[in-house]
Amino acid sequence: MKNNILPAIRLTLVCLVFFCGIYTAIIWGVAQVSSGGGKGQTITQDGKTYYSNLGQNFTSDQYFWSRPSAASYNSAGSSGSNKGPTNPDYLAEVQARIDTFLVHNPEIDLAQIPSDLVTASGSGLDPHISVQAALVQVKRIAKKRNLSETDLTNLIQNHTESPLLGFAGTEKINVLQLNLALDQLQ
Amino acid sequence: MNTEILGVILMFAATVALAIPLGRYIGKVFQYERTWLDPLFNPLDKLFFKLSGIDPSRDMSWKAHLVALLTINGSWFVLSMLVLTNMSWLPLNPDGNPSMSPDLAFNTSISFVCNTNLQHYSGETGISYLGQLILMLWQFVSAGTGIAIAAVLFMAMKEKTAPKLGNFYSFFVRSCTRILFPIAVVVASILAFNGTPMTWEGKGTQETLEGETVEVSTGPVAAFTAIKHLGTNGGGYFGTNSAHPFENPNYLTNITEMVTQMIIPIALIFAMGYVINRPRLSKMIFGVMTLGFLLLAVSTVMFEMNGNPKITQMGIAQDMGSMEGKEVRFGAAASGYWSIATTVISTGSVNAMHDSFTPLSNMNQLLGMMINAFYGGVGVGMLNFYVFIILAVFISGLMVGRTPEFLGKKIGAQEMKIAMIVALLHPFLILVGTAIAASSPDATASISNPGFHGFGQMLYEFTSSSANNGSGMEGLGDNTLFWNISTGIVMLLGRFLPIIGPIAIAGILANKKYIPEGNGTLKTDTTTFGMMVFAVIALIAALAFFPALTLGPLAEYFSLY
Structure with a gap:
């Protein structure tokens, strides 16, 4: 055992320098040439910059709503609800969301x-909704903003992200980008 | 065909297609054969050994290997405790996060050194960048430990007489620099280019379109997330792990992270065949593991795509499947698939919240961890499977009346005793741990979901700890003295005893006389024997765990309708 202690400590220190220092420096260097420079991808409109990958809270009737979030879209404290599928509190919450949606739509x-x-x-920061989730909000937004439903449907179509390579994964819409485009429409 | 299902098929196909050549490469690394990365890594490894004062050419016995392994792991634990309990005043803490309490640091240190990555803290608020870096170091070296010890196992299986088992430090350094490091660089770069942050600055802020101001946690996420998957560690940089849009920004990164976490466990199967020159044995093992994995994965994808019947009853269509705790960019199928991949191998990272999966999916996730040998964690998955092979050889030897032999070595009473202890340790830790928790008001106070699901949360926590998995039903309020200490001890025992046992067996067998194969030898590289191993695994899991599963996820399933 004794013969192993000193080499163990020295080897640990070498690993510390290599993996915490050199490895991270390489990745940091790579990230500098990526879009966003390692600080997360952003989009800018009307002088304001937004993180394009992070979901935002959209609750007003004039915007497409984002998904419910257990973290209230707090990007400094991601969280899912962690509610089980048979939890009565959870099921009541879902029912309340359905009722609220029907009142507004x-x-x-x-x-x-x-x-x-x-x-x-899961993250409480989901930036996307499904295509159907956008379509069911068209009537409400058209009325609120005095836009034609066709224009909105077209907007949704233009912002639909197809599955990877056209065949793998889900079809989805980035709510922030859709709402930014919606603001441009007027 | 449904694009969600096609995505899952693509993930599995890509994994196997990349794992086979990687297995050959790893075999060459273990055998000290020439590879195309030698010009870079020969001088680097030399520098590692020179600075550490280690002679990498000194051969070690199996006992010496274990002593070296345990000593260096011990030193990691000490350093980890020092950093985690002093983070608040140490450098690289731009967000001003606090130090960990001693019990939380105890749990977290064991968790990361043991390749478990069970997390009782949240990345955004519970740890500094320095803390994250030190945990990332354990993600590298604990994976290196696993790969190195798998190399020792292969060496012991290979030698016919007078075994030379190589040098532990040499296998360890080679695993870290030649296998983990280059792949991690590639994966982290892919992540960085897809929007995963890699910065030393503290929290940013943004004003949302609706005018709210929110803070945005960030940090050196790309470097961390790559090795988290490659080393089957699984600890998230952020609280919600790979469900977080920074840790896993899109479907391409989801595929990348999925392939990354499965690739070394599968490659090691083929590396074994290369090292001991028995490709047929590799195929048998791959077949059994893949059968087990696909049975769990396919059914889970189905359960999740079918959705939650309780929500169907409310009149909501479930075309998208069960979406609670899942991200739209991955969908129900890829989330269900991930949940099984991450539990059969010991990653434990999540891209959807396991607490919110439908009950039978929870059962499959638990089974993946209870068996812990369908691919399994880097290196240790092979060790676990080796124990099952020894058991299967013994049982089938009894059935057909032949002396139990494996790879030309007679299996004696001593080896069988060790194999039985290792096989029974896992159910013992899980079931006794859960029983103690269920009878202690301190522990049950942490449950967040009522009824059968609450029992499932406790069962899951101990299963995940003992399997060194690290995923959790995160509703469980687990940052308490009871959960920190109890799961810490379980992780420690669940890591090192299943390393010591198989290495002892292999070491003892390696010293025995080689008996050439004859007509009386039970062939272990056939489909028939593969089915036998599968039956032994199913039998042990069923006998040990089904009573507990009945009280948790199975009972919850029947309460859904």
Whole structure:
């Protein structure tokens, strides 16, 4: 055992320098030439800069709503609800979200609401919604902003991100980008 | 065909396609054969040994290997405790995060040194950048430990007489520099180019479109996330791990991280075949592991795509599947697949919250960790599977009336005793731990979901600890004295005893006389024997764990309808 202690400590220190120092320096260097320079990708509109990958809270009727969030879209404290599928409190919460949605979108049938609009995401920062989740909000926003439903449907179509390589994964819409474009429409 | 399912198929195909050539490369690294990276790494390794005062050519016995392994792991634990309990005043703490309490530091240090990465803190608020860096170091070296000890196992399996088992430090350094480091650089670069932050600045702020001001946690995330998966560590930089849009920004990074975490465990199967020159044995092991993995993965993808019947009853269509705790950019299928990949191998990173999965998916995740040998963690997965092979050889030897032999060595009473102890240790730690927790009001106070699911949370925590997995049903309020100390001890025992046991068996067998294969030898590289191993695994898991699973996820499943 004794013969091993000193080499163990010395080897640990060498690893410390190599992996915490040199490895991270290499990755930091690589990140500098990426878009965003290692500080997260952003988009700028009207002089304001936003992180394009982070979801934001959208609750007013004039914007497309984002998904419910257990973290209230606090990007300094990501969190899921961690509620189990049979938890009565959780099921009551989902029911309340459905009711709220129907109050704000009276023309929509219960069966048209997709599940992502009434469930909280894993990170609490989900930047996306499904295409159906955007479509069910068209009538409300058209009325609120005096826009034609066709224009809004087209906008949604233009902002739909197809699956990776066209065949792998989900179709989705970045809510922030959609809402930024919505503001441009007027 | 459904694009979500195609995405999952793509992930698995890419993993296997990359793992096979990597296995050959790893085999060459273990055998000290020439590889194309030698010009870079020969001088680097020499420098490592010179600075550490180590002679890498000194051969070690299996006992000497274990002593070296335990000593260096001990020194990591001490350094980790020192850093984590003093982070608040040490450098690299731009967000002013606090130091850890001693019990939390105890848990976290063991957790990362043991390749578990169970986290009772949240990355955004509970740790400084220096703390993250030191944990990242354990992610490298604990994975290096696992790969190195797998190399020792292969050496012991290979030698016919007078075994030379190589030098532990040499295997360890080679694993870290020649296997982990180059792949981590590639993966971290892919992540950085897809929007994963890599910065030393503290929190940023942004004003949202609706006018709210929010803070944005950031840091050296790309470097951390790459090795977190490559080393099957799984500890998240942020609280929500790879569900966080910074840690896993899009579907491409999701595939990258998925391939990264499975690639070394699968490659090691083929590395073994290369080292001991028995490719057929590799194929048998790969077949059994893949069968087990696919049974769990396919059914879980199905369960998650079917959604939560309780929400269907409210009139909501479940075309997207069960979406609570999941991200739209991954969808139900890729999240379900990830949850099984991360539990059969011992990563424990998540891209969706396991607490919110449907009950049968929870059962599959638990089974993945309870068996812990369908691929398994880097290196240790092979060790766990080796124990199952020894058991299967013994049982089938009894059934057909042949002396139990494996790779030309007779398996004696001593080896069987060790194998049984190792095989029973895992159920013992999980079931006794859960039983103590269930009867202690201190522990049950941490439960966040009522009923059967609450029991499942405790069962999950101990299963994850003992399997050195590190995922959790994160609703459990686990930063308490009870959970920190109890899971800390379970992780420690669950890490080192399953390393010591198989290495002891292999070391003892290596010293025995080689008996050439004859007509009476039970062939271990056939499909028949593969089915036998699978049956032994299923039998042990079923007998040991189904009563507990019945009280948790199975009971919850029947309460869904």
